[in-house]
Amino acid sequence: MAGLRGPRCYDNHKWRICQSLELESEGGLRFTTGPLNPPPAAVSETHDVSCGHSVTINLYNNTCDNETEVTLNSWTARVQFAVLCPAGGTVTPLGKLPHYNNATQTHTPALTLTYTAPAQVPDCFTTPTDVVTAEAGGGFRAILFKVSCTKGQVGAVVFSPPPGMFTSSTDISMTSPTTGATIHYTTNGTEPTESSPSLPNGGSVRLVQSATLSARAFLAGYTPSTITTGIYSIAAAKVAAPMFYPPEGTYSMPIDVQITSATAGAFVHYTVDGSTPTESSASTLPLHIATNTVVRARAFRTGMQPSDVVTATYAIAAAKVAAPMFYPPEGMY
Incomplete structure (x- = not known):
């Protein structure tokens, strides 16, 4: 930050000099997620943060201490702010953070830290909260992060x-x-x-x-x-269609017809009046046919679709008696 001065503290009269420095606009300890200038009036600030999200923390130490003690969920802070359920986030960096480089003899008052909320929070009766504190030059600042996880959508079936x-x-x-x-x-x-x-x-x-x-x-x-x-x-498998033996056709005498299905365990039902066979239709075989008959047959089996209806037409043409013969044949006698 342009125009900021470093500590002006010496062994003699240190308290008087530091006290004066703390009162200046550029002095003191500032610890915030917002801008460093103007400094926040409150000792602490509270923010809501979602699981897995990160927040930048701005630290400014222009006190008589050349390092800042940064802690996460210290016992003292938890008691002070009545935090019963730490959320379990992280802060980097942590510990004693130096502001003065002895090698270059330069003072860096402003540092940047990062708070990262956990991916999941513990199951608590109170809102899971992390307390991040900073102490330097007799000053104390705290930031409370209240963490909540917005649960997502259940995966599709x-x-x-x-x-x-x-x-x-x-x-x-x-x-x-x-x-x-x-x-x-x-x-x-x-x-x-x-x-x-x-x-x-x-x-x-x-x-x-x-x-x-x-x-x-x-x-x-x-x-x-x-x-x-x-x-x-x-769609259950369909029973094989019935087969007739002998096949349909014209016969010169009454015949017995067998009707079968290639599906094992199937039962064949038939009609001779032109109606569609059902499981209550006749099933006695062989079928004796003595006159012209139209047979309709269908095969059934439990757990399967009935077969297609098959129609067979039988014609019974009785043999014709041989024509009479005359003897002696007709003629002049």
């Missing part, structure tokens, strides 16, 4: 396996990268709230039918995560 098509019921796990989060979900695409069904982080839900799965992670003190949504289509 990740589905595994990811949304897609599935041929059977599927277990979907839901995980948030935020430890301790609770996941709430819906299966109809609506927005999950803390009153929606819940899972512990990493838990899973079984989908037995197609659903629009939406999930959100919650944790006390944090902003809820963004909503993760995925469409899961549960």
Whole structure:
């Protein structure tokens, strides 16, 4: 700072000279996060600071001491300012900071320090606070840093396996990268709230039918995560279509028809009145066909989609009696 004078202290009459110096506008001890001039009137100042943030501290010592004692959370300061829960930040530099260089015989009254708040604060009943003090020339100054951590947002939920098509019921796990989060979900695409069904982080839900799965992670003190949504289509495998033996066609006499499916464990149901077969339709085989008949068949199996309906048309054309023969044949006799 231009125009600032160094200490004018000598062994004799030191008290009188230092007292005079302290009263001058350029003298004294100043310790502040603001400008050094004009000097602050208060012995202490208090600032709010966020976790992980740094604050520049300006130190000015133009007293009869050529060093300043800088401390962090000293017992005396903690008692004086009733600090019950130190935040755990850091200050650089600390200790006895020299202002006079013997080699160059120069005095540097103004120094810069840095206070850095911790990334996390302890869990206290009071606001975590760090006290930084400076002492020199019989003077005392203090800066209190009240530290708070603004908790962030919970990490978004990740589905595994990811949304897609599935041929059977599927277990979907839901995980948030935020430890301790609770996941709430819906299966109809609506927005999950803390009153929606819940899972512990990493838990899973079984989908037995197609659903629009939406999930959100919650944790006390944090902003809820963004909503993760995925469409899961549960389409069970389809039973193989029925096959007829003998195949459809025209036959000269009644026949017995077998109807089968290549899907193991499937049951074939059929109709002969043109309606669509259901699981309550006839299933007795072989099917005896004595007249022209249109057969519609479908195969069923639990846990799978019914097969396609297959239609077979059978015509029964009875054999024709041979035409009469005359003997002797017609003619002139």
